[in-house]
Amino acid sequence: MSAKPISISPPRNTALDASSLSSQPSSLPLWDRLSKWASENKAIVYTIAGVAVVVTGAGVVYYRSGSQTSNSESNSEEKKRISKKERRKAKKEKEKEQTQPELKTTPDEQPKPRVSTVESDPLENLPQINESTVDTFSDQDRKEYATTLKAAGNKAYGDKSYNDAIDLYGKAILCKPDPIFYSNRAACFNALGDWDKVVEDTSAALALDNEYVKALNRRANAYEHLERYSEALLDYTASCIIDEFRNPQSSNSVERLLKKVAEAKGKAILDGKEKKLPSPTFVTNYLQSFRPRPRPEGLDENAELDEESGKGQLRAGLVAMEKRTGDGYDAASAAFDKALELRDLGEHEAFAYNMRGTFRYLRGENADALKDLDRSVELQPSLTQSYIKRASMHLELGNRDGAAQDFEKAMAQKQDDPDIYYHRAQLHFILAEFAEAAKDYQKSIDLDKDFIFSHIQLGVTQYKMGSIASSMATFRRCIKNFDRTPDVYNYYGELLLDQQKYAEAIEKFETAIEMEKQTKPLGMNVLPLINKALALFQWKQDFQEAEKLCQKALIIDPECDIAVATMAQLLLQQGKVTDALKYFERAAELSRTEGEIVNALSYAEATRTQLEVQEKYPKLRDKLQGQGMGGQLGAQAMR
Secondary structure, three states: OOOOOOOOOOOOHHHHHOOOOOOOOOOOHHHHHOOOOOOOOOOEEEOOOEEEEEEEOOOEEEOOOOOOOHHHHHHHHHHHHHHHHHHHHHHHHHHHHOOOOOOOOOOOOOOOOOOOOOOOOOOOOOOOOOOOOOHHOOHHHHHHHHHHHHHHHHHHHHOOOOHHHHHHHHHHHHHHOOOOHHHHHHHHHHHHHHHHHHHHHHHHHHHHHOOOHHHHHHHHHHHHOOHHHHHHHHHHHHHHHHOOOHHHHHHHHHHHHHHHHHHHHHHHHHHHOOOOOHHHHHHHHHHHHOOOOOOOOOOOOOOOOOOOHHHHHHHHHHHHHHHHHHHHHHHHHHHHHHHHHHOOOOOHHHHHHHHHHHHHHHOOHHHHHHHHHHHHHHHHOHHHHHHHHHHHHHHHHHHHHHHHHHHHHHHHOOOOOOOHHHHHHHHHHOOOHHHHHHHHHHHHHHOOOOOHHHHHHHHHHHHHHHOHHHHHHHHHHHHHHHOOOOOHHHHHHHHHHHHOHHHHHHHHHHHHHHHHHHHHOOOOOHHHHHHHHHHHHHHHHHHHHHHHHHHHHHHHHOOOOOHHHHHHHHHHHOOOOOHHHHHHHHHHHHHOHHHHHHHHHHHHHHHHHHHHHHHOOOHHHHHHHHOOOOOOHHHHHHH
């Protein structure tokens, strides 16, 4: 389960999203905090070349800043009033439009009046047209022949005589290389499923008119069929911007392609990812989600143990853990591995499997971690912590039933273990089952009132349920009873920030920061630093100070993925797109699970694609900025 109190922002609208059910203690909450700038639907918003890109749990939505937001809301309401049958019909018509040839004449062609009502074959009067004869015709003749051939091609297409249409459009192109003719011929190849030819002809059309939306959409569709997803994403994105986001079909395609690109790259990253511990911030927050307990008897400091024995290494791992640093956690992980290699652990064997399984889980080795915890509960069923940790792993793998069963097994062993109720409450919270979560948090408090995180999370849950007064009262009691605990001030600050009480929130974050410095100078929790950075950004758009705070967090904990992602967001808001992209990619590298990697890569790919569009369409970028669409995202989009 999540190691620290979960953010107040809305959870993903999904029952078992692997990334949202991850035990990661830092990425979900602060990704949510970023999202509060622009949307109540868990979104991160940023602007590139005047285009806001909203990456949500459902995908990506592009929109223009300013009044367009309200228009999109009204359009959404209008959509709700349209019946499903009408929506299906509209979708089919839009798909048909994407594949049919252009029937209208080009701008410099005027339709000619009919001179006769008698039907005749317009091709009868045409001379033989091929590469050797076309140069013998006058410019006017070639223009007229091209118009006639195009009309005949359209008729053949309508009759589904695609090969005849291809021949006619080809002759029209000989007479007059026109982007519409190439695009129409591409529509024929599209109908025949010849995707390479579609790419060839649409590319020719775009060489003549690089802002030809229909050709862009056709080529993007072909690229997608060829599984060239990055190129398809680029074309659909350009189409959206050129068409000023009027075509929902293209916008939906961007969402779909962005997910495909991110998933493909995410799988490759995960397959080649070195199994190592995440940031010290992550590990500390996970470990402290379990109530502190004294070392098992026989592993205390005064016990005489050979350091090269299994028990000696087990104790060494516990000592290293207490440092709460990256080096300390690495040493602990190695010691637990060695302890089980050396064996001779006696009554501590189940505990050793528990600890090795814990660190394997943190390294992302879920299968091996599950085996260790299976062995732990087999050796010592009364060790309820092993059931709880195994439940976390089941959740991360999407097995909600397995998690529920482990909680039940833990309760059968020790019904009054407060950790069981705390971690089961985390599951309820993530699934937005707030009433059940509140009950379990309260039960955890009733059994042990000294565990601060149960109190904090109860206050957050009350806030999510709309009981603001109760939530604030809970946090005031927390400050009274745990006045030397920095986490209380940090999470109370988050609630104040959500209410836009910026000065009070920053005061709480600063208190948390000072306490962290005093109590944990070597293993400082960097989350208050990041929260303060976000507060300054949202309140005063103080990019410089916000960046300094993020940089400080990264000096303390270079592996903190949420600090990296926040820095990316700040850079992006300042138009430093290339630098932002590097940070988004770094966030993906630091993520633990496939869901988290795909989440980070979605931001990176959206950023990269928008940057490529700017480079490929400089005139379009200038035009958008000239229309007032450039610059930073307005304050009206932030919270």
